[in-house]
Amino acid sequence: MYTLTCLGRVVVTVGAALVLATGLSTSAQAATGHLAYRSTNxxxxxxxxxxxxxxxxxxxxxxxxxxxxxxxxxxxEEPGDCESPVVGTLQPRTARSFEGGTIPRSVKFG
Known part of the structure; x- marks a missing residue:
């Protein structure tokens, strides 16, 4: 009886660890790389x-x-407001100049 109780605890512990590990790995995704930009200054x-x-x-x-x-x-368009009108999008590994048009003040990835 003691062996079954101990085995049950091990199974529950391993299962919980797997759920935590897979759940946490997908919740904090980030773009790999960087965005370089030249400000208006x-x-x-x-x-x-x-x-x-x-x-x-x-x-x-x-x-x-x-x-x-x-x-x-x-x-x-608006600073810190990623709900305002979209100025444009950039696909990965591309560049764009915003000279002569609306200057973006915020960006969101994904």
């Missing part, structure tokens, strides 16, 4: 391995952006 700035679904402020807006990540980037 001429500064060269970078977002490294940004989390998917999170809204990032583009300091002073972006005149040019290089999406050197493995995830699509969507740019928005």
């Amino acid at each position: 001429g500064e060269e700035l970078t977002l490294d391995n940004p989390h998917n679904g999170e809204c990032f402020l583009l300091v002073s807006g972006a005149r040019r952006a290089d999406n050197n990540s493995d995830t699509r980037a969507t740019f928005y």
Whole structure:
């Protein structure tokens, strides 16, 4: 009887560990790589391995952006508001200039 109780505890413990391990690995996904951009002030700035679904402020807006990540980037007009009108999207490993048009002030990956 003691052996069955001990074996049951081991099975429950291993099962719980597997659920935790697989559940946590998919919940915090991030783009691999970086977004490099030139602000309207001429500064060269970078977002490294940004989390998917999170809204990032583009300091002073972006005149040019290089999406050197493995995830699509969507740019928005308002600062810190990834619900405002979309300015454009960049597929992975592509670049774009926003000169002469609406300057994006936020970006979201995924």
